[in-house]
Amino acid sequence: MAVLEQLSDGVLIVDEQGLVQLINPAAQRIFGTTEDKAMGQSIVKVLRQYQLIELWKQARETGESQLIPVEIPTKRLFVQGEAIPLGETLPGSTLMVFQDISHVRRLETVRRDFISNISHELRTPLASLKALTETLQESALDDPPAARRFLTNIETEVDALSLMVQELVELSRIESGKVPLQLKSVLPEELLSEAAERLRLQAERSGLRLIIDCPPELPTVLADPPRMEQVIVNLLHNAIKFTPSGGEIRLSALLEDDSVVFSVSDNGVGISPEDLPRIFERFYKADRARSGGGTGLGLAISRHLVEAHSGKIWAESTEGIGSTFYFSLPLAQ
Ligand SMILES: Nc1ncnc2c1ncn2[C@@H]1O[C@H](COP(=O)(O)OP(=O)(O)OP(=O)(O)O)[C@@H](O)[C@H]1O
Ligand SMILES: [Mg+2]
Numbered sequence: 001m002a003v004l005e006q007l008s009d010g011v012l013i014v015d016e017q018g019l020v021q022l023i024n025p026a027a028q029r030i031f032g033t034t035e036d037k038a039m040g041q042s043i044v045k046v047l048r049q050y051q052l053i054e055l056w057k058q059a060r061e062t063g064e065s066q067l068i069p070v071e072i073p074t075k076r077l078f079v080q081g082e083a084i085p086l087g088e089t090l091p092g093s094t095l096m097v098f099q100d101i102s103h104v105r106r107l108e109t110v111r112r113d114f115i116s117n118i119s120h121e122l123r124t125p126l127a128s129l130k131a132l133t134e135t136l137q138e139s140a141l142d143d144p145p146a147a148r149r150f151l152t153n154i155e156t157e158v159d160a161l162s163l164m165v166q167e168l169v170e171l172s173r174i175e176s177g178k179v180p181l182q183l184k185s186v187l188p189e190e191l192l193s194e195a196a197e198r199l200r201l202q203a204e205r206s207g208l209r210l211i212i213d214c215p216p217e218l219p220t221v222l223a224d225p226p227r228m229e230q231v232i233v234n235l236l237h238n239a240i241k242f243t244p245s246g247g248e249i250r251l252s253a254l255l256e257d258d259s260v261v262f263s264v265s266d267n268g269v270g271i272s273p274e275d276l277p278r279i280f281e282r283f284y285k286a287d288r289a290r291s292g293g294g295t296g297l298g299l300a301i302s303r304h305l306v307e308a309h310s311g312k313i314w315a316e317s318t319e320g321i322g323s324t325f326y327f328s329l330p331l332a333q
Helices: 002-006 025-031 043-047 050-062 102-138 144-175 188-205 225-241 298-308
Strands: 010-014 020-023 066-072 077-085 094-100 184-186 209-213 221-223 248-256 259-266 313-318 322-330
Touching: 010 025, 010 043, 020 043, 025 094, 043 050, 050 066, 050 077, 050 094, 077 102, 102 144, 144 298, 184 188, 184 225, 188 209, 188 221, 188 225, 188 248, 188 259, 221 225, 221 322, 225 248, 225 259, 225 298, 225 322, 298 313, 298 322
Parallel strands: 209 248
Antiparallel strands: 010 020, 010 094, 066 077, 077 094, 184 221, 248 259, 259 322, 313 322
16 A cells, blocks of 8 residues: 555545545545545545546446546646446446646647747748749849849848758757757856857947946856857847847846856846746747847747756846846856
8 A cells, every 4th residue: 555655646446336445645636635535435526527427437337447638627737537447356446547647738738839839930931932932923033123132032031941940950959958068167258258249240230338247256157158158149139139229238247156147138128027937938029020030049049058057047127128138157166
């Protein structure tokens, strides 16, 4: 019986009259009951879930095992229920086993959302490529300047598609752990300035001031420099994209316990409280119309890279005031 106590699957034995003869702790948790309350009680009162009661009835009537996946809404659980008639061993009694399959269900939902998002993202550039080539074929070929403009547009769409595929490949490589990190001890300031240099011109062109604010005496962190620079570049890129001309972007780093916390702060459009918890999801864009270019993968990639470094990434924002993205990296020691 000690085995039943330890088992993560819920186990219940019901006699011929439908009274509970045994219930293990896992089953008590799933159905929100205790051994005292459940023992000798009717299965209808204990399970309170008609599909599972039907399952038991069918097993009893047919003498054959029955299997069904059901949702337990009160506990937000998905369980696979199985009713096994005990036949000769305990005539009329039924063994019921409940396996928690919630995590499998959640993965399925994530995968479904992902596929619907990616189809959406592919549809837009493909539709415009289709329209561009059709127009080119129908008329624009006779008008060389127009034709050239169409070709430029086609090239832009193809570039966007290739970038998206490249980002997806990168993301799946990081997620499957196929990107070995080359960890080194680096100064926080080096990571910040390297990334800032790459985007300084772009920031200036957008009329933004780029400031690095990093105490020189910070200890080194353990990081794969090109990968971490990519994270900072992603954050900076967003800050530039979502801050109107005249704004300011500040890059900083400070020591906190046994890690260095980096931040990229802007005084741009900000993110609404509803969107804030979701921006690190793949393909999530707060305002599709305003976000325009971009696939919504930048932050998902950044999150994976930071987590691969045993760090954390998070954001704070007030709409109309600005946003600050933070990430932490462990000290090199
Ligand atoms: N600094 C910021 N200010 C306001 N909104 C932001 C900021 N950074 C991110 N966001 C919001 O979070 C969303 C997700 O950002 P993310 O970088 O993942 O995607 P993206 O920039 O839209 O596309 P990509 O990075 O793939 O080119 C953005 O579309 C935007 O709505
Ligand atoms: Mg981005």
